[in-house]
Amino acid sequence: MRSGSKSLTGRAxxxxxxxxELLILDQPISFWGGVDxxxxxxxxxxxxxxxSVAGKVLVMTSxxxxxxxxxxxxxxxxVKKAPAAMIFTECDTILVIGALxxxxxxxxxxxxxxxxxxxxxxxxxxxxxxxxxxxxxxIGLIKLLE
Amino acid sequence: MKKLILTELEQAMLSGEHGPAIxxxxxxxxxxxxxxxxxxxxxxxxxxxxxxxxxxxxxxxYTEKLVELGGKVKVRTTTNVSSLDLLHPDLVHAxxxxxxxxxxxxxxxxxxxxxxxxTCAPYQTGHRPVFGTQIAWAESNAIVFANSVLGARTDxxxxxxxxxxxxxxxxxxxxxxxxxxxxxxxxLDFSGISRELLEEESAWPAIGALLGDIAESxxxxxxxxxxxxxxxxxxxxxxxxLGATAASAGGVGLFHIVGVTPEAPTLAAVVNAxxxxxxxxxxxxxxxxxxxxxxxxxxxxxxxxxxPHFSLAEFENLAKExxxxxxxxxxxxxxxxxxxGVLERAEALGYAQILKNAGGRIVTDTxxxxxxxxxxxxxxVMTNSGKWAWYAPGNLGxxxxxxxxxxxxxxxxxxxxxxxxxxxx
Numbered sequence: 001m002r003s004g005s006k007s008l009t010g011r012a013x014x015x016x017x018x019x020x021e022l023l024i025l026d027q028p029i030s031f032w033g034g035v036d037x038x039x040x041x042x043x044x045x046x047x048x049x050x051x052s053v054a055g056k057v058l059v060m061t062s063x064x065x066x067x068x069x070x071x072x073x074x075x076x077x078x079v080k081k082a083p084a085a086m087i088f089t090e091c092d093t094i095l096v097i098g099a100l101x102x103x104x105x106x107x108x109x110x111x112x113x114x115x116x117x118x119x120x121x122x123x124x125x126x127x128x129x130x131x132x133x134x135x136x137x138x139i140g141l142i143k144l145l146e
Numbered sequence: 147m148k149k150l151i152l153t154e155l156e157q158a159m160l161s162g163e164h165g166p167a168i169x170x171x172x173x174x175x176x177x178x179x180x181x182x183x184x185x186x187x188x189x190x191x192x193x194x195x196x197x198x199x200x201x202x203x204x205x206x207x208y209t210e211k212l213v214e215l216g217g218k219v220k221v222r223t224t225t226n227v228s229s230l231d232l233l234h235p236d237l238v239h240a241x242x243x244x245x246x247x248x249x250x251x252x253x254x255x256x257x258x259x260x261x262x263x264x265t266c267a268p269y270q271t272g273h274r275p276v277f278g279t280q281i282a283w284a285e286s287n288a289i290v291f292a293n294s295v296l297g298a299r300t301d302x303x304x305x306x307x308x309x310x311x312x313x314x315x316x317x318x319x320x321x322x323x324x325x326x327x328x329x330x331x332x333x334l335d336f337s338g339i340s341r342e343l344l345e346e347e348s349a350w351p352a353i354g355a356l357l358g359d360i361a362e363s364x365x366x367x368x369x370x371x372x373x374x375x376x377x378x379x380x381x382x383x384x385x386x387x388l389g390a391t392a393a394s395a396g397g398v399g400l401f402h403i404v405g406v407t408p409e410a411p412t413l414a415a416v417v418n419a420x421x422x423x424x425x426x427x428x429x430x431x432x433x434x435x436x437x438x439x440x441x442x443x444x445x446x447x448x449x450x451x452x453x454p455h456f457s458l459a460e461f462e463n464l465a466k467e468x469x470x471x472x473x474x475x476x477x478x479x480x481x482x483x484x485x486x487g488v489l490e491r492a493e494a495l496g497y498a499q500i501l502k503n504a505g506g507r508i509v510t511d512t513x514x515x516x517x518x519x520x521x522x523x524x525x526x527v528m529t530n531s532g533k534w535a536w537y538a539p540g541n542l543g544x545x546x547x548x549x550x551x552x553x554x555x556x557x558x559x560x561x562x563x564x565x566x567x568x569x570x571x
Contacts, residue, residue: 013181014177014181028362028396028397030394032201033394033536033537033540033541034540037202042540043540044440044539044540045395045437045536061362062362062363062397063363063397067196067284067285067286067289067302067303067304067305067308068196068199068201068304068305069304070304070305070306070307071197071199071201071202071204071205071304071305071306072201072202074202074204074205074208074305074306075201075202075203075204075205077204078202078203078204079202090363091181091182092363092397093178093181093182093301093302093303093304093307093321094302094303094304096177096178096181097174097178097303097304097305097306097307098304098306100173100174100177100178100306101174101204101208101306102204104170104173104174104208105204105207105208105211106204112181138180
């Protein structure tokens with residue numbers, strides 16, 4: 001998001017509209033075994049162990065590890081300790097399922113977007129963004145908030 | 147923009163003409179198909195459901211809703227580990243919520259028509275899809291095993307999608323279901339590692355951790371590794387441990403070992419064009435092994451084997467190592483996790499009794515790091531499993547030491563760490 005371009009466009013993985021502070025992960029994380037039920041990173045191998053993902057716009061290249069991550073993410077969404085939105089460079093089916101199920105059971109929509117590697121590199125290191133995903137056109141929009 | 151095309155039958159299933167459970171499952175499958183840019187669905191022949199381990203209300207509500215709506219699985223569906231050990235109920239110190247909801251979740255899966263296998267290694271207790279079969283499996287180690295060792299085809303599925311796919315008998319045709327998605331995009335060369343080190347059991351979880359780290363969720367081909375899948379289980383169990391660790395340290399859903407795994411008789415069979423080859427050094431492999439040990443010093447409180455669940459071949463080997471030897475030190479709790487299917491045979495063959503005589507305990511239907519089993523006083527645990535070593539520090543708040551089964555036995559007898567590092571330097 002260089003000056004003059006305050007937004008990025010990617011592919012929609014799950015619809016919704018949500019904003020929050022950016023949390024860019026240095027390495028991918030598995031939600032099962034990697035994030036506790038308060039949304040805090042507990043994976044001792046992870047450089048950001050101890051940080052909370054709750055309410056953040058979580059940015060990581062892809063998911064990692066356990067296929068139970070879906071249930072953990074759905075449960076975090078249910079108890080409102082999940083990230084506000086997620087941005088990947090590579091669609092992670094396991095996490096998309098968590099978002100789909102929360103929409104089915106609780107009518108809570110958590111937007112997810114896949115960005116190209118080029119666009120991903122343009123995400124600012126900090127600050128807040130609005131993530132808007134239009135499922136009709138399968139377009140995800142990420143807008144930098146002042 | 148790729149567009150998903152459903153058949154008339156699939157449209158009818160989605161719109162509710164085949165009942166509300168099928169419609170609910172189709173909504174999920176179609177949502178995933180769109181995210182994965184699949185252009186069609188394909189029929190599957192088998193499923194393995196991971197959703198029977200209790201993670202909270204969401205999983206329970208989804209599964210019980212399917213039961214309430216009259217859902218039934220269309221294909222053979224086995225169940226993964228649960229939160230409870232129904233054969234040894236005293237082993238799990240579940241609180242009232244976990245005991246009640248964990249059991250409700252298991253019952254809901256059975257009501258949907260799943261088989262009560264309760265194992266993360268269904269492929270070693272009779273559920274082995276043949277080469278080329280399209281399947282929908284969840285549980286990261288079972289996925290990577292089915293794809294890599296059996297040559298069946300599943301994408302990396304998780305809770306909810308597994309049972310939904312079983313109910314509609316379909317998944318999106320994408321990712322590891324397709325020929326293109328199964329090609330390796332990088333090559334790891336192990337020809338620089340000594341044969342002696344590769345005969346060490348702990349080399350295999352170390353390879354897995356390294357693979358997960360380098361490949362993340364990409365498909366890799368490995369060259370320079372020994373193995374023969376018809377050797378009576380040794381290679382199969384090594385690849386089980388490798389895959390489980392790779393799927394923990396990374397998102398690996400498929401690997402190829404040239405000359406060993408069924409899709410890779412040659413390197414050319416699994417790579418399309420010229421791809422990057424990374425030469426692996428002993429120092430790199432040692433660094434990966436060392437990531438699986440968090441403990442410092444030689445204090446030890448417990449040993450845990452059988453993640454993924456112990457196979458009959460592993461039981462046979464364990465019994466040979468234990469027979470006629472000393473009992474475990476009374477200061478060490480020694481656990482082996484396995485499936486009820488394998489336990490039945492291990493009991494018939496006397497292996498289970500040999501383990502019990504030595505002072506070991508057997509856990510079924512669940513695993514020592516996913517539910518409260520270990521004594522809360524336990525601080526340091528030795529394991530042969532890279533997957534256990536990866537997750538236990540976070541899940542249980544304990545320290546881990548990775549070692550071979552032989553080293554785990556020697557340590558359990560001595561009451562402190564016994565490990566031979568000579569080959570690693």
